[in-house]
Amino acid sequence: MFKRKDRKPPKATYREVWSKGGWASKLSFFLMGISSFKNGQWVRGIAYLGIQIAFFGWLISQGISALSMLSNLGAIKTKQVVFDKQEGVYITKLPDNSVTILLFGVLAVLLLVGIIFLYVTNLRATKKLYIDNRDGEHIETNMEQLKSLFDSRLHTTLMTIPIIGILAFTVLPTLYMISMAFTNYDSKHSIGFSWTGFAAFKNVLSGDLAGTFFPVLGWTLIWAICATATTFFFGVLLAMLIESKGIKFKGVWRTIFVIVYAVPQFVSLLLMAQFLDPQGPLNNILLNWGLIAHPINFIGASANPLVARITVIVVNMWIGIPVSMLVSTAIIQNLPQDQIEAARIDGANAFQVFRSITFPQILFVMAPSLIQQFIGNINNFNVIYLLTGGYPMNNNYVGAGDTDLLVTWLYNLVFGQTQRYNASAVLGILIFILSAVFSLIAYRRTNAFKEG
Amino acid sequence: MKSYKLQRRLSLTFRYLLLVFLAIIWLVPIVWIILASFSYNDTGFVSTFWPEQFTMQNYIGILNSQQFPFLDWMRNTFIVAVISMVLSTFVTISVAYALSRLRFRFRKPFLQIALVLGMFPGFMSMIALYYILKSFNMLNLGGLVLVYVGGAGLGFYIAKGFFDTIPRSMDEAAIIDGATRWQVFIHIGLPMSRPMIVYTALMAFIGPWIDFIFSGIILSSSGNARTYTIAYGLYNMLHSTKGSSTTYFTQFIAGCVIIAIPITILFVIMQKFYVNGITAGADKG
Numbered sequence: 001m002f003k004r005k006d007r008k009p010p011k012a013t014y015r016e017v018w019s020k021g022g023w024a025s026k027l028s029f030f031l032m033g034i035s036s037f038k039n040g041q042w043v044r045g046i047a048y049l050g051i052q053i054a055f056f057g058w059l060i061s062q063g064i065s066a067l068s069m070l071s072n073l074g075a076i077k078t079k080q081v082v083f084d085k086q087e088g089v090y091i092t093k094l095p096d097n098s099v100t101i102l103l104f105g106v107l108a109v110l111l112l113v114g115i116i117f118l119y120v121t122n123l124r125a126t127k128k129l130y131i132d133n134r135d136g137e138h139i140e141t142n143m144e145q146l147k148s149l150f151d152s153r154l155h156t157t158l159m160t161i162p163i164i165g166i167l168a169f170t171v172l173p174t175l176y177m178i179s180m181a182f183t184n185y186d187s188k189h190s191i192g193f194s195w196t197g198f199a200a201f202k203n204v205l206s207g208d209l210a211g212t213f214f215p216v217l218g219w220t221l222i223w224a225i226c227a228t229a230t231t232f233f234f235g236v237l238l239a240m241l242i243e244s245k246g247i248k249f250k251g252v253w254r255t256i257f258v259i260v261y262a263v264p265q266f267v268s269l270l271l272m273a274q275f276l277d278p279q280g281p282l283n284n285i286l287l288n289w290g291l292i293a294h295p296i297n298f299i300g301a302s303a304n305p306l307v308a309r310i311t312v313i314v315v316n317m318w319i320g321i322p323v324s325m326l327v328s329t330a331i332i333q334n335l336p337q338d339q340i341e342a343a344r345i346d347g348a349n350a351f352q353v354f355r356s357i358t359f360p361q362i363l364f365v366m367a368p369s370l371i372q373q374f375i376g377n378i379n380n381f382n383v384i385y386l387l388t389g390g391y392p393m394n395n396n397y398v399g400a401g402d403t404d405l406l407v408t409w410l411y412n413l414v415f416g417q418t419q420r421y422n423a424s425a426v427l428g429i430l431i432f433i434l435s436a437v438f439s440l441i442a443y444r445r446t447n448a449f450k451e452g
Numbered sequence: 453m454k455s456y457k458l459q460r461r462l463s464l465t466f467r468y469l470l471l472v473f474l475a476i477i478w479l480v481p482i483v484w485i486i487l488a489s490f491s492y493n494d495t496g497f498v499s500t501f502w503p504e505q506f507t508m509q510n511y512i513g514i515l516n517s518q519q520f521p522f523l524d525w526m527r528n529t530f531i532v533a534v535i536s537m538v539l540s541t542f543v544t545i546s547v548a549y550a551l552s553r554l555r556f557r558f559r560k561p562f563l564q565i566a567l568v569l570g571m572f573p574g575f576m577s578m579i580a581l582y583y584i585l586k587s588f589n590m591l592n593l594g595g596l597v598l599v600y601v602g603g604a605g606l607g608f609y610i611a612k613g614f615f616d617t618i619p620r621s622m623d624e625a626a627i628i629d630g631a632t633r634w635q636v637f638i639h640i641g642l643p644m645s646r647p648m649i650v651y652t653a654l655m656a657f658i659g660p661w662i663d664f665i666f667s668g669i670i671l672s673s674s675g676n677a678r679t680y681t682i683a684y685g686l687y688n689m690l691h692s693t694k695g696s697s698t699t700y701f702t703q704f705i706a707g708c709v710i711i712a713i714p715i716t717i718l719f720v721i722m723q724k725f726y727v728n729g730i731t732a733g734a735d736k737g
Contacts, residue, residue, distance in 0.1 A: 103583050150634035155556040158546040162605035169602025170569055173577030246464040256475045262719035264662040266687055267708040271485050281484055281501040379573050407573050414579055428576030435571040
């Protein structure tokens with residue numbers, strides 16, 4: 001590592017490699033790996049050349065058609081009956097499947113970027129070989145190159161498979177969905193769709209979905225603020241209660257609360273929905289104790305929106321406070337005690353100590369992770385989906401209910417009745433922008449306190 | 453002096469009472485879930501807190517059910533969980549180690565790209581994943597494993613934070629003595645991070661047991677209940693029985709309890725790692 005930094009190779013431009021290099025260097029600009037072959041590095045040469053041959057094989061057999069079809073996502077958009085002159089009969093032509101065309105188009109673009117990346121590394125290797133030959137330096141042998149994969153190039157060995165996984169299962173789907181936001185893929189164009197530019201964005205921001213988007217966005221932000229603030233605040237209080245002097249079996253108390261968080265959410269939340277049902281146990285208990293006269297409809301389809309929203313926040317406290325309690329416990333245990341003692345000696349009571357010393361200190365340490373939690377809550381799918389499923393219904397909304405967040409609405413737009421795939425992709429991009437903005441704030445804040 | 457002592461006593465009693473009260477509130481729904489799994493019920497709905505009649509029938513029912521092949525789900529999930537645990541741990545630890553300990557040109561861009569990718573809602577890519585797997589005929593448990601392992605490369609944050617805290621002096625000493633970086637990784641990095649590997653492996657193992665969304669999208673199209681995983685199977689069980697016939701509701705709860713108990717225990721044991729992960733993240737942002 002250190003050696004490579006010290007030894008600054010004399011600069012050689014690619015122009016120099018091209019004009020002064022031998023035939024192998026020149027040929028390497030067209031056929032990857034040739035100069036490696038010439039210098040006896042045939043393992044690398046075979047790898048480069050093999051990849052190039054495979055790429056061009058694919059390009060000719062499928063790549064060109066995949067890329068060219070990307071421009072219009074298939075020529076035939078609707079089912080049509082055409083007259084076949086050769087056969088002399090009418091035949092039904094099915095629309096081109098734009099979903100697959102788009103998918104393979106994006107895949108082709110990704111492969112193209114990949115081969116360009118490899119081409120650049122090939123040029124770099126060619127240049128290095130040229131320089132080594134020119135200056136009479138030692139040229140890596142096959143064995144040395146293979147060995148370096150476990151030493152100076154260990155990162156290549158460790159990262160290649162994971163990066164392929166990320167490209168295939170995260171990057172490709174994400175790019176695919178981003179491009180979907182610029183099409184008219186919906187229930188009316190479910191097989192053959194075409195590029196429509198920013199029309200879907202317009203639909204969401206000012207068209208027929210705007211009446212749903214802005215209220216849902218508003219509720220998402222309110223929810224994220226309330227959920228983050230309540231779990232944080234009460235989590236800190238609970239942690240202080242358990243950590244306070246005189247309480248025994250602190251670990252046991254903590255575990256009791258953590259159990260709730262540890263139960264898989266699809267169990268705890270699905271059953272919580274039953275627990276809160278108008279005929280469920282909670283209403284039964286409250287009725288028996290005479291606390292209420294009629295069962296309360298907390299989260300059903302016809303519940304009061306405000307009641308449902310408050311219920312969702314309260315249930316989220318039930319799940320979220322234990323985590324926040326655990327984290328603040330770790331922080332409280334490491335807080336400097338001298339300030340607190342000084343305040344005690346000056347006659348401050350427990351509440352004053354909490355308000356002026358402990359709480360600000362915890363807030364200071366946790367600020368960045370709070371913003372992360374805030375972003376997590378914007379994307380909190382489980383609580384809403386499992387608990388209320390977006391209910392109660394709201395007739396003014398398209399495919400959403402009163403407790404639906406942007407993410408659950410996104411899900412409904414795809415898997416629900418409405419099937420507005422392009423709108424869901426737009427929502428995904430908007431959620432991304434929302435998260436990015438808040439992350440940027442978090443990032444700047446963290447930097448701010450690294451410096452001071 | 454006496455009044456001070458009395459005040460302290462009162463305060464302690466009050467705090468204990470508050471804790472007990474809170475603990476009861478927190479545990480009531482959980483206790484109800486367990487009680488309901490033992491309640492004899494054929495109305496398909498448990499509306500009382502304390503069961504009117506206790507029975508083991510729900511557990512026997514779910515384990516022998518033809519309509520809901522619980523044991524098949526367990527087996528499927530176990531296979532998926534073990535394979536995905538082995539591969540995901542390998543992937544996550546490799547990435548985390550490389551990003552934490554090795555310096556290479558692509559490191560910074562990779563971290564930035566990972567950050568950006570993490571901001572896209574995961575659901576956005578689900579339709580795409582469905583079509584990708586469909587076009588390769590992989591809408592089955594194998595495809596599910598691929599999805600879990602493919603996502604593992606981006607779950608490196610906690611493990612990387614752990615590697616960052618291990619002092620580098622041993623690595624440097626070993627390299628001066630002529631060890632290759634691979635030897636450092638195998639003989640120093642991995643043994644020192646054993647708790648992290650255990651944590652990563654257990655998290656990867658738990659994942660398939662609690663994921664009902666991805667498994668639902670990938671496995672539902674087969675329509676064959678025997679190929680489901682446990683989380684989707686149970687989720688689907690409640691939804692297919694809702695409305696039409698609700699006789700299986702208590703069996704559903706029994707099934708939930710069976711799998712929730714081991715997961716809960718694992719999670720409670722691992723809570724320390726989890727906290728370390730979050731607070732480590734808080735330090736670095």
